[in-house]
Amino acid sequence: MNENTTTNNYEDDLFADLQGYEYKEMLEKADNIVLGFVASTGATGAIPVPFMDAPLIIAQQVAMMASINAVFKIDVSKDALKSLAIAVIAVGGATLLGRTIVANLLKFIPIKGSIAGGAISAATAGLITLAMGKAYIEICKLIKMGKLNVEDLTNKTGTDALKAAFKEQLHKNKNN
16 A cells, blocks of 8 residues: 555544534534524413414424524525415414314413413424424435435425425424
8 A cells, every 4th residue: 555545534534523523413413403492482382362372483493494494505585485384384283273272272271271371382392393403403414415415405395305204203303
């Protein structure tokens, strides 16, 4: 083996190590962003005013996705992220929708109903946000690995991939 081959292998290994470290750091930052937004959407869900939390929670989830984009250096418009968030939430299905409606109806009952409704709504908002954040990180990983194009994110391919990842994350989080 000549000296050039040894140097190139070392440089290749060093480059791969640096990429791996950067990738690991991106994932840690993205996970921390998700956890922060889980707490904030949970707090928003606890707002005792019926049906006031939904638009605020969606706005927070869009901000979470934009923050994850910044970590992964992916450029997607806020309008596209809002459409994605709404599409993903719709996948949550009847169970989450039913829980949200019951929680908000309970908020109409003074004191005890507001407390119970707020607790249910906070837990639901946190669960949805956690699943959405983790799913979006998975999609960003696919983009970084070249398995999905950024342009695909705003069409059926990307939306379907995000919905599938969301369902998987939702199932994981419900069982934990």
